Amino acid sequence: MKSNSKFIFLFVGWMLLWLVFVSSALAADLKVGPNSRYKTIAAAVAAAQPGDRVLVQQGLYQETDITIDKPISLVGINNPVVDGALKGQILTITSSRVVVKGITFKNVQVSHLKDHAAIKVVESRWVTLEDNTIENAYFGIYLQRSDSCTIRNNVIRGQGKTETSSGNAIHLWYCDYASIEGNKVSGHRDGIYLEFVKQSRATNNLSEHNLRYGLHFMFSDGNTYRHNTFRKNGAGVAVMYTKNIIMEHNRFEQNWGSAAYGLLLKEISRSTIAHNEFTRNTTGIYMEGSSKLSISDNEFNGNGWAVRLLSSCEEDTFRLNNFIGNTFDIATNGNSQHNHFSGNYWDKYAGYDLDKNKVGDVPYRPVSLYSMVVEKVPSSIMFMRSFIVDLMDAVEKVFPAFTPEKLLDEQPSMVRL
Numbered sequence: 450m451k452s453n454s455k456f457i458f459l460f461v462g463w464m465l466l467w468l469v470f471v472s473s474a475l476a477a478d479l480k481v482g483p484n485s486r487y488k489t490i491a492a493a494v495a496a497a498q499p500g501d502r503v504l505v506q507q508g509l510y511q512e513t514d515i516t517i518d519k520p521i522s523l524v525g526i527n528n529p530v531v532d533g534a535l536k537g538q539i540l541t542i543t544s545s546r547v548v549v550k551g552i553t554f555k556n557v558q559v560s561h562l563k564d565h566a567a568i569k570v571v572e573s574r575w576v577t578l579e580d581n582t583i584e585n586a587y588f589g590i591y592l593q594r595s596d597s598c599t600i601r602n603n604v605i606r607g608q609g610k611t612e613t614s615s616g617n618a619i620h621l622w623y624c625d626y627a628s629i630e631g632n633k634v635s636g637h638r639d640g641i642y643l644e645f646v647k648q649s650r651a652t653n654n655l656s657e658h659n660l661r662y663g664l665h666f667m668f669s670d671g672n673t674y675r676h677n678t679f680r681k682n683g684a685g686v687a688v689m690y691t692k693n694i695i696m697e698h699n700r701f702e703q704n705w706g707s708a709a710y711g712l713l714l715k716e717i718s719r720s721t722i723a724h725n726e727f728t729r730n731t732t733g734i735y736m737e738g739s740s741k742l743s744i745s746d747n748e749f750n751g752n753g754w755a756v757r758l759l760s761s762c763e764e765d766t767f768r769l770n771n772f773i774g775n776t777f778d779i780a781t782n783g784n785s786q787h788n789h790f791s792g793n794y795w796d797k798y799a800g801y802d803l804d805k806n807k808v809g810d811v812p813y814r815p816v817s818l819y820s821m822v823v824e825k826v827p828s829s830i831m832f833m834r835s836f837i838v839d840l841m842d843a844v845e846k847v848f849p850a851f852t853p854e855k856l857l858d859e860q861p862s863m864v865r866l
Contacts, residue, residue, distance in 0.1 A: 482506030490515055490523070490531065497521045505529045505552060513537045518544050525551035528582070533557050538565040545574040549581060557586035559614055566591035566616070570598060578603060588616035589637065597626045607636035612660050617642040621649075629654060639665040640682065647671050655680070662687050663704075674699060679711070685730060687713040694720035701727045710735040711752070717742070727752055733775070736762045745769050746866070754780050758856075763787040769866050772796060772815070779815040781856065790815070790858040794865050802863045809861040816856050 479493045479501055480486065487493035490512055493503045499520045507527035513536050517523065521544075530553045533539045539554050547570075554567035566588035570576050572595060579601040583589040589605035592598055600619060609615025618634035619641045621627055627649035634640040640656030643649070643666035650673040656663035663679030664686040666672070671693045678700040679686050685704035688694065694717065701711030710732035712722075722744045727733035732754040734744070738761045745768040749755035755775040758765070760783030770793045772778040778795060792808075800809040 476500040478502045480504045515540045517542045520546035522548040540568045542570045548577045551580045553582040555584040559587045570595045589618040591620045592624045594623045599628045602631040605634045612638050621646045643669045657681050684709045685711045688717050689715045692718045696722045697724050699725045704730045714739045740764050786856040794862040798861050807863045812857045812859050813861040814857045
């Protein structure tokens with residue numbers, strides 16, 4: 450019996466290898482171009498068999514409603530351009546194991562009912578979209594209920610004027626195990642939008658000059674974001690109703706506006722935010738209803754507010770962060786605080802270090818009385834840097850009565866970390 454089982458196992462293995470060899474040998478290249486057998490991409494895609502490659506030669510192709518419903522590769526040679534002429538969606542993928550590479554797509558019609566995209570992937574798996582350029586599209590890349598897909602090294606440039614007339618550059622809905630790597634996105638409503646997306650990662654992306662958020666995700670647990678840059682977006686990055694997130698080594702830069710921030714955290718829990726840089730944002734991090742977060746080794750430099758920590762946040766830990774050149778380091782809207790600060794560097798700290806261990810000998814209270822007044826009465830910001838404000842904060846530091854008693858750093862660092 451054992452020898453028979455071994456024989457069957459070997460036979461099945463050899464059959465699988467033979468099928469892979471045969472399928473590879475039978476795969477064909479179908480060329481598209483003015484001097485090729487196929488004049489349109491749609492015709493070549495329709496004629497292709499599973500495993501084939503459709504090679505699109507350099508040139509301009511005015512096509513829409515191309516559908517890939519079989520596992521093939523669509524590859525551009527010398528950057529061909531597919532122009533949708535603002536008449537609808539360009540490419541729809543409904544098959545798993547599809548590759549689309551090296552093609553420029555442009556001019557996708559705005560549609561609030563159909564969410565037209567340059568490339569839309571529907572209920573598929575293992576789809577790879579890489580090295581493409583997308584210009585003037587309502588949605589750039591749109592994935593719907595599609596798992597284990599890769600979106601890599603694409604450039605997506607929109608021309609959105611208002612949030613209602615613009616879609617998202619990269620949009621994922623109910624997609625797990627996605628990889629979003631090395632993309633450059635701009636000019637859309639949101640640069641990257643994820644909803645109900647789990648166990649995915651976004652790395653080395655640049656998202657800038659978007660109308661609303663550079664990155665926006667909701668109900669998306671267990672994801673990792675590393676080495677991304679979010680710059681000059683309408684309101685930075687928004688994280689909502691999510692848990693078990695890792696955000697490390699990202700840059701949040703120059704997200705300015707009356708309601709702008711580098712990073713918004715709303716109802717997020719059990720997550721790590723570490724080794725990030727928050728530079729010249731209206732607010733570095735805005736936190737509401739967030740709990741059990743580890744916020745460490747970050748740089749807050751030149752922001753209006755480094756951190757706005759609302760009293761609805763609990764059990765958050767701030768360790769080994771640098772606070773430099775911010776107008777307000779920490780602001781809050783109430784006296785009740787259940788968070789922990791330890792070992793941070795504060796450039797406004799005026800304490801001393803008699804034992805020379807590089808740790809301040811007296812605690813630091815990072816919340817000024819004036820910052821609390823501004824939280825209660827935003828219009829009082831006009832009195833910033835006035836004599837009365839300086840006097841008010843000085844008295845509060847000597848006789849603290851209004852700022853949160855428990856919001857203090859017991860061991861402030863004397864040196865920049």
